[in-house]
Amino acid sequence: MTSPSVATVPDVRLVPSALTSWAVTAAGIVWGASAAVVVAVAAVLVAALISWRWRMTWPTVLAVAAVGVAFAAAVGLRVDDAAHHPIATRYGGTAAVVVTPSESPRVLRGMRMMFRANLVSVDGHPTTGRVVVFASGVDYQDVSAGRPAAFRAGVSRPTRRDLSVAVLTATGTPRWGSASLLQRAAADVRARFAEAARSVLPGDQAAMLPALVLGDTSALGEDVVDEFRAAGLTHLTAVSGANVTIVCGTVLVTAGLVGPRIAVALAAIALIAFVVVVQPSASVLRAAVMGSIALFAVLSKRRRQAIPALSACVLVLLVAAPQLAVDVGFALSVSATAALVIVAPRWARRLTDRGWPQPLAAAVSVAAAAHLVTAPLVAGMSGTFSMVSILANLVVAAVISPITVIGTAAAVLTVPWPAAAELMIRFTGPALWWLTHVASWAAAIPGAVVTTPSGWPGVVTVAAAGVAVVALWGRTWGRVTVVGAAVCLVAWTVGAA
Structure with a gap:
């Protein structure tokens, strides 16, 4: 019989292969086939060293070698085809x-x-x-x-x-x-939904609703985009795994009425329909895959199986679309999903053990873990770091699910029953008001955004700071140091503004 402690040990056997495929593909795309080979060899050497030091199984090393060779060859062919197009x-x-x-x-x-x-x-x-x-x-x-x-x-x-x-x-x-007929139908749903929102909501809310529900940011003003970026809420205006999780999770709550098998089938249908309406671009397909993994982990409470699933999906996605290896959105999705299934549950348990209410502990852990792993990538991409992101995400967390659920249902009804769709959209008004005002208030806080180096220096700087914060937070003097450093950083930013 397996002990509880053993049962909760993460299964990481596929992780080395997934990381190898990612690193080899990215190196090949950015620096060429020779770099892909060098990275593949380095990955095998690292896997062999880890296997010898921590007694990992040699099949894992052989898998890394096979993956490295296969992906190096594949990316070499892809790069050559693109160069000689x-x-x-x-x-x-x-x-x-x-x-x-x-x-x-x-x-x-x-x-x-x-x-x-x-x-x-x-x-x-x-x-x-x-x-x-x-x-x-x-x-x-x-x-x-x-x-x-x-x-x-x-x-x-x-x-x-x-x-x-x-x-x-x-x-x-x-x-x-x-x-195609299916794509025209999806475009009609998007257009009707945007029109219905404009007919019953104020301008800023009408522009925000399609962005939150369908990822349609075409009507958002530049000032709104800047406010959401400063508040660390930009991820809400792009279709992500969270959208998929909310939509499918809402369908799965019917399991008690129709049975788990039918509920899973309905969730699968809802997922397919959602992807079609939103448009099955690479980013949406990525969100569907990552959201499905997060949902699986949450519902089954089997984090051990979520990590192999995430690793397998990375492998499959890189085979189907190798360009994702250098896509920042892909890195954000994978890192955020990994944080939700690996880091957040541990932090939530620690907070609960210290007397925190379980819902609050879960919300804080999810927001902090996601911000910790994505902040380096955001810094590298934009040269900024949001000091208010965790707080802003916590404050708006309660309204995101209602907006997504009601908005998605309204989008479904826009074609067969427009009046009902408009009525449902009205109910999103208060939540949208709260979201837009929180973004505005958070962005206006002095020191809300700290300027960082862009590119790789920004990634390394913010990542190192995040590791330092996690390492120090477990001690009282460490928490005092982190808070003091944050106050000094904000003061310096405000003074330099």
């Missing part, structure tokens, strides 16, 4: 292209937009490849995932190493094709 001969010129957008556009400053797409043809010649398109926000406002667009564009070399083959700057008016 036929469109490379048109860098610096123009071409007539047909592309199929793979995601909703992102609105940029100056009435511009950007979206990722897959090539269909170049100057009439069929081809494939990932491209980044910059276009006028006026002429290309009808862009949607799956709807082909033909236009002339300036062709330039990719600015990022992510297996893209070109950057296209669209010129003129596009000619639109037709998306």
Whole structure:
């Protein structure tokens, strides 16, 4: 019979292979095939050293070696294909292209937009490849995932190493094709939902609701985006694993009425429908996978099985879409999910043992763990660190689930029963008011945002600070030191502003 202590030991056998696949793929994309081989060899040596030092099983080392060789070969082929793509001969010129957008556009400053797409043809010649398109926000406002667009564009070399083959700057008016029936239906739901929100909610709330429910940020003003970034709440305006967990979890509560098997089937249907309506871009599929893992861990309370599932999903996703290895969103999703299933439960138990109410302990642990592991990546990406993120996320935590559940239900009803959808949307008003005002208040706090180095220096600096905070927090003098350092940092930031 297995003892409770043994049963709760995390199963990390797949973790070395997942980390190896990630590191090898990222190195190959950024520095080339030779770097991928070097990283693969280094991973095998590290795995062998750990196996010898801590008596790990040698099959784990062999698995790391096999994964390293396979992913190094695969990424080498992908990088070579991207480097020798036929469109490379048109860098610096123009071409007539047909592309199929793979995601909703992102609105940029100056009435511009950007979206990722897959090539269909170049100057009439069929081809494939990932491209980044910059276009006028006026002429290309009808862009949607799956709807082909033909236009002339300036062709330039990719600015990022992510297996893209070109950057296209669209010129003129596009000619639109037709998306699939399913994609057109999903676009109709999104449009009707946004219209219903505008008809019953004030302007800022009407723009926020589609962002929170469907990840549609096209109507958000620049000031709102800046406030949410400063408050550490930007993740709420992007479809994440939390959205998936809330939607599927709401369906699974019916298990007591219809039985667990039917409830799981309904949750699967709800997940598929949600992904289709939101648009099945790489980021949404990633969120669906990571959210499903988090939901599995929460419902089953079997953290031992959640870690192998997360590792397996990393392997599968990198096989299907190797460009995710250098995608910040992928790193944020994986790290946040790992924190929720590994770190947060331990911290919650410690707080509960010290007399904290269980719901409060869980909320604080989740917010702190997620912020701890994602802050280095955010710092590297934006050069900022939010000092109010944990507090802001705790204050708005209670309203996120109602907004997501009611908003998703309203989105489902917008086509068959618009009046009911509008009535449900009205009930999200108070929660949306609270969320937007918390973001505004938090962003206005002196020292809410601390400037950090960007890029790798920012990642290393914030990560080192996070490790130091965790190491010191267990001692009374350590907590005093951390709080004192935080006060000094805020004071210095306010004084320099």
